[in-house]
Amino acid sequence: MDVSVIVVVVVVTALIFDFTNGFHDTANAMATSIATGALSPKVAVLVAGVLNLVGAFLSVEVARTVSSGLVDETRITPVVIFAGLVGAIVWNLLTWLLGLPSSSSHALFGGLIGASIVAAGTGAVHFGAVLSKVVVPAVISPVLAGVVALLGTYIAYRSTARADKGTITRGFRAGQIVSASMVALAHGTNDAQKTMGIITLTLITAGVLAPDSGPPFWVILAAGLAIAIGTYVGGWRIIRTLGKRVSDIETPQGFAAETASTAVILASSHLGFALSTTQVATGAIFGAGAGRRLASVRWGVAGQMAVAWILTLPAAALVGAAAAWVASTGTFGTVIVAVVGVAVAAGIYAASRRRPITADNVNEVPTPAAAAEPVAAGR
Amino acid sequence: MTLAWGSLLVVCVVSLVAGVAVCALVSFALVGLSARTPRPVGGPDDGARLALSPGAGTAVAVLCLGATLLIVGYGLYIVIA
Numbered sequence: 001m002d003v004s005v006i007v008v009v010v011v012v013t014a015l016i017f018d019f020t021n022g023f024h025d026t027a028n029a030m031a032t033s034i035a036t037g038a039l040s041p042k043v044a045v046l047v048a049g050v051l052n053l054v055g056a057f058l059s060v061e062v063a064r065t066v067s068s069g070l071v072d073e074t075r076i077t078p079v080v081i082f083a084g085l086v087g088a089i090v091w092n093l094l095t096w097l098l099g100l101p102s103s104s105s106h107a108l109f110g111g112l113i114g115a116s117i118v119a120a121g122t123g124a125v126h127f128g129a130v131l132s133k134v135v136v137p138a139v140i141s142p143v144l145a146g147v148v149a150l151l152g153t154y155i156a157y158r159s160t161a162r163a164d165k166g167t168i169t170r171g172f173r174a175g176q177i178v179s180a181s182m183v184a185l186a187h188g189t190n191d192a193q194k195t196m197g198i199i200t201l202t203l204i205t206a207g208v209l210a211p212d213s214g215p216p217f218w219v220i221l222a223a224g225l226a227i228a229i230g231t232y233v234g235g236w237r238i239i240r241t242l243g244k245r246v247s248d249i250e251t252p253q254g255f256a257a258e259t260a261s262t263a264v265i266l267a268s269s270h271l272g273f274a275l276s277t278t279q280v281a282t283g284a285i286f287g288a289g290a291g292r293r294l295a296s297v298r299w300g301v302a303g304q305m306a307v308a309w310i311l312t313l314p315a316a317a318l319v320g321a322a323a324a325w326v327a328s329t330g331t332f333g334t335v336i337v338a339v340v341g342v343a344v345a346a347g348i349y350a351a352s353r354r355r356p357i358t359a360d361n362v363n364e365v366p367t368p369a370a371a372a373e374p375v376a377a378g379r
Numbered sequence: 380m381t382l383a384w385g386s387l388l389v390v391c392v393v394s395l396v397a398g399v400a401v402c403a404l405v406s407f408a409l410v411g412l413s414a415r416t417p418r419p420v421g422g423p424d425d426g427a428r429l430a431l432s433p434g435a436g437t438a439v440a441v442l443c444l445g446a447t448l449l450i451v452g453y454g455l456y457i458v459i460a
């Protein structure tokens with residue numbers, strides 16, 4: 001296939017992935033603020049979208065990790081990256097349909113790794129870098145965020161126990177607006193970077209950019225805009241899961257969870273760790289739930305999420321590998337992958353319309369039974 | 380394969396200290412602010428001696444929120460610069 005055509009296709013696909021990344025992850029920043037009423041749903045997604053765009057411009061450390069560390073850019077082609085992206089998008093949409101806050105980042109890395117292995121063998125993947133920059137942070141970061149949120153929540157409840165209730169609630173509500181905005185900003189510094197890294201990687205493999213280049217300005221802008229628009233559209237299914245089904249979140253907990261997420265994400269972005277913002281935010285919400293009262297956390301929901309987390313990377317890798325295998329047969333194969341990808345996306349969207357969750361009903365959890373058995377409910 | 384244990388440790392320590400400090404400072408600031416609100420008559424703390432005078436409460440709140448702003452501002456400064 002003509003190099004320039006496939007490069008354009010990959011860039012567009014990467015931006016579509018960025019869009020799904022945005023609406024998959026609105027929940028990270030805004031779920032608890034929406035649940036506690038600190039921000040109205042519509043305002044929350046607008047703020048999150050704008051700050052994601054700002055965050056995209058703040059740091060490019062993570063983009064560099066993605067574009068020059070995980071796979072051997074000399075041995076893969078844009079078609080391989082395309083296949084990886086299709087794997088990531090399909091997995092992102094599937095988990096969104098189920099309302100599961102799985103990691104968009106791991107979907108992306110999984111898709112890329114699977115496609116690279118099929119196209120160029122296991123030698124094309126830097127497993128050392130994958131382990132040290134992705135897997136280890138993935139294990140540590142949610143626990144760390146959970147511990148910080150737990151301690152923060154505990155201190156918040158203990159120290160304010162005898163203070164004026166109205167002042168405390170209003171104060172933490174105002175604090176939540178700031179802390180949620182900071183999470184959205186931090187999200188831009190980490191997640192928008194991943195798409196930038198992918199596009200940069202594509203341009204490097206196509207010979208447009210020199211190896212080890214940083215992302216050009218138009219890439220930063222396009223990636224920032226795609227994730228901002230995705231965030232604004234809002235992944236209401238996942239917002240409901242994180243805001244209402246994990247635990248009943250009060251404003252001090254929401255504040256503690258968001259502060260913990262911000263601290264962990266910003267510190268990691270600065271040092272180039274491409275961690276999963278989703279897992280950090282989820283870990284923090286569980287920590288905040290446990291910090292008030294251990295029993296108030298619905299650990300069954302945690303179990304479902306843990307399974308989705310472990311599955312994400314390998315599952316996206318499998319889809320990416322299959323896509324790479326078909327795409328490697330030539331132009332016709334690449335077109336087939338694109339058509340199947342679009343068909344699957346359309347099917348998932350159609351399925352989501354059967355029981356839509358929107359800004360208007362995001363805080364309504366239907367019945368306790370449905371909340372306890374969300375996946376079995378036949379969505 | 381090399382694990383960047385140093386960087387990981389930095390991330391852990393910085394997030395732990397900054398995150399918990401911000402939560403604590405905001406809580407203390409709100410405790411200070413609530414000293415400005417009179418205790419409701421007939422409530423559980425009715426007639427109890429206030430731990431802080433309204434003036435001292437305001438001072439505590441200003442100090443704590445100022446420290447919070449410094450921490451957050453410094454964090455952003457490091458990332459951007």
